[in-house]
Amino acid sequence: MLKVTFPRMGHSYIAFKMLMEEMGNEVVVPPRPSKRTLDLGVQHAPEFACLPFKILLGTYLETIEMGANTLVTSGGHGPCRAGLYAQVHHRIIQDLGHKVNMVCFEAPLRHPIDFLKKVNFLNSARLSYRAVYQAIKKGWHKLKALDNVERLTHKIRPRELVAGATSKVYRQVQLWLDQAKTYQEIDEAYHESVKALNNIPQDPDRMILKVGIIGEIYVLLEPASNQEIEEVLGNLGVEVERSIFLTGWTRDNLNKNSKDLVTCHEAAKSWIPVAIGGHGQDSVGHTVLYAQQGFDGVVQLAPFTCIPEIVSKTVLTRVSRKYNIPVLTFFLDEQTGKAGMATRLEAFVDLLRRKKLARLDTHPAVTS
Template sequence: MQITFPHMGNVHIPIKSLLHRLQLDVVPPPPITQNTLALGIKNSPEFACLPMKINVGNFIEGLEKGADTIIMAGGWGPCRFGYYAQVERDILQDLGYRFNMIILEAPDSNVGELFNQVKALGVNVTFWEVLKTVKFIWNQINAIDRMEKAYEYHMAHTDEKEKATNILAMGLENIGGSICQRDVNKVCHETIAGLKNLPRHNKPVLKIGLVGEVYTILEPACNFDIIRFLGNMNVEIKRSIYLSDWVNDHLFKGWLKKSNRGHIYQQASPYLNYWVGGHGRETVGCTVDFARGNFDGVIQIGPLTCMPEIVAQSVLQ
């Protein structure tokens, strides 16, 4: 079994670690390029979401590298993300590719259900081995988030922009090669320390909240690397969602860590008090939260025709 998967920010790091620790062969898709996007656009419906088109491009490139199995997350509700896997499977089969697709649905707060999904990969591991692996991957994801948050802050406060970017890139590369919790902690600590030690300037710094659809927030190839772009302009960014938030809330129904959704929904309730799918409600709530936190502004990003973000945009206007 040769497994490939879609890119979304730095999710490839924990996915590769997860599959390797479960003794599975991994065929990571190449980094997203214009060719990836061109393949997705060519073979997807015109009005499909941009993330789905990039997924299709990822899968084609992964299959061409020899993969025979695709792992994809599932979903539910008004957001079209819940249909991605089925549509992508049909597109790829129509193109002549032969493969297995394993869709990881949220385990509905049931650990046993997660175990059954892992067993579907053909992995001969015990229940406790799965839990041990999930714990390591979760710690790895949280370390990635801590490093990225440190980068978003220190990038705006130093003139050594390229060095800051290189420190983060090296940290991400090293954390991908970590084999134990001690390695994860060491890499995370050294990366954050390296960013903290960069000389600070005394120039004005704007503080901007980044809200919107999760894929376009997390994937630099989809948002024109907006965090680095704004950091070069001395703009400090805080995102409404990070990888650990998405994994915790979407795949594990909030049992890996305490979710801040209740607080965000409370902030959104005077303006949007029901679920519209995706992260539409979170976009409104986080915008209010950022405004009350004395941020200088908010940027909303999302794919063209994204219904939840269109609803949120209408509320914000």
């Protein structure tokens, strides 16, 4: 029997778990990346590989220990080495003596036959294509609910009256969504989640700063890899808007003409006119858009040695000056000490707050 696992990327595992179970597989839920995950990844990965590579490798090794024999992940194309991670991971794992299946999904419209073959392989319950399609659709429905709930926490956390209340409720509602199996249950869990979050006592008069978070997808989506930056910023009174959610990313990847993608690349055009791999172009585009929408600042997250983000960081110094929007960059690697990041974020928020106050002073009408 297939014992399936997949990389842990934020809350997406909740939706993948349901999908894989409906296709008749036993699922080994990947544990939240911890120090042990990182230790395992660092020990067996090439030294120069990036943080997502190491965390994923560590996760695979942990889940293999827990009994997983099939690793499901996504591939990719274009000039970022992450497109080859599945193959390299598989070799390293084999060299370590583990016999596992690696199922790496490529963009389905580019490789339709390959896609169907892999779906068949994972279809342990021998569902009809129609039923598989329905299961994927329902998984997508759940993922959208999860993303929307997370978006709502970004709005509520900076306004909460009791520190930590939002994170506590958020952990609880993820369990509700995890237990929901039918459309009706998912919708019900979603509405209850929204209600529970909206019931958190909030301070409506607090001065809230708005910060966009841009950068590489993995370190953006997995809080364990970015030292829970969204929570830290939220606790400092900052409402964050993250440039990437898994549902949005998937939509953009299936459809090159998606509205969000076109707008973002249009905004980046005069700075980086072509795809440079990863999310380099998107990072610049989103910064321009956030500036135009009146955001107070932007935080860029990048794995150490990530070329696309290094390129965009260099470009962003000029974007930042032209649009008068402060940008703070973090390169993430194995460090688990939080002090460095906390210091920089606190100073950054100080800067944004003073800037906003100065602006409100010159235009007092805005405050009233």
